[in-house]
Amino acid sequence: xxxxxxxxxxxxxxxxxxxxxxxxxxxxxxxxxxxxxxxxxxxxxxxxxxxxxxxxxxxxxxxxxxxxxxxxxxxxxxxxxxxxxxxxxxxxxxxxxxxxxxxxxxxxxxxx
Amino acid sequence: xxxxxxxxxxxxxxxxxxxxxxxxxxxxxxxxxxxxxxxxxxxxxxxxxxxxxxxxxxxxxxxxxxxxxxxxxxxxxxxxxxxxxxxxxxxxxxxxxxxxxxxxxxxxxx
Numbered sequence: 071x072x073x074x075x076x077x078x079x080x081x082x083x084x085x086x087x088x089x090x091x092x093x094x095x096x097x098x099x100x101x102x103x104x105x106x107x108x109x110x111x112x113x114x115x116x117x118x119x120x121x122x123x124x125x126x127x128x129x130x131x132x133x134x135x136x137x138x139x140x141x142x143x144x145x146x147x148x149x150x151x152x153x154x155x156x157x158x159x160x161x162x163x164x165x166x167x168x169x170x171x172x173x174x175x176x177x178x179x180x181x182x
Numbered sequence: 183x184x185x186x187x188x189x190x191x192x193x194x195x196x197x198x199x200x201x202x203x204x205x206x207x208x209x210x211x212x213x214x215x216x217x218x219x220x221x222x223x224x225x226x227x228x229x230x231x232x233x234x235x236x237x238x239x240x241x242x243x244x245x246x247x248x249x250x251x252x253x254x255x256x257x258x259x260x261x262x263x264x265x266x267x268x269x270x271x272x273x274x275x276x277x278x279x280x281x282x283x284x285x286x287x288x289x290x291x292x
Contacts, residue, residue, distance in 0.1 A: 074224075076224075079222065102279045104280075104281075106283075111285075111286075112285060112286070113186075113272060113283035113284050113285045113286050114225075114272070114274075114281075114283040115283075116280065116281075116282075119279075119280060121279070160224060160225065162225075162281075164279050169227075169230075170215070170227070170276075170279075170281055171227070172217075172224045172225040172226075173224050174222055174223055174224040175224050
């Protein structure tokens with residue numbers, strides 16, 4: 071089965087600074103890849119997804135992610151972080167409609 | 183917009199009780215999922231269903247069962263609640279490999 075590793079449990083960045091959240095996956099074929107965000111007490115909201123094609127995908131709220139097959143990575147980036155971006159971020163890998171696996175999550179704190 | 187609704191945001195139950203967590207989606211999705219979310223462990227798949235009356239075990243099905251009698255409704259059942267089932271439970275439905283989540287149910291078993 072596929073699996074996901076998010077190496078960073080907690081990241082703190084200053085408001086206005088750039089952000090990169092790391093995600094590595096394990097899967098034998100071309101995966102479906104996702105980033106979700108969860109604000110406190112809320113469900114998960116999809117930020118962006120990669121199925122095929124252009125390896126740089128744009129998402130909502132100014133986020134982007136790049137699929138690198140050679141590194142089995144799908145890192146999330148944002149050029150300038152806002153205080154409202156403080157949340158928990160989950161990377162996920164899917165192998166079709168019925169099987170999605172999530173990473174342990176990265177909690178983002180934004181300093182004023 | 184897709185809407186996935188979980189019947190309760192917070193529940194407190196006693197050890198040994200039978201607990202039902204309900205989830206309803208309004209987009210006619212065939213696939214529905216139950217996840218459990220714990221700090222440091224992310225989301226772990228308990229069960230999923232790809233059609234009415236069909237179910238598949240996920241990674242941690244022990245102590246849980248599910249029911250899907252209608253396409254829009256997917257229920258998670260804790261047969262005899264235990265304190266180690268205290269957690270956040272998230273329901274999702276999916277279409278074209280994209281999952282849509284409910285708000286979650288925080289269950290406390292005392």
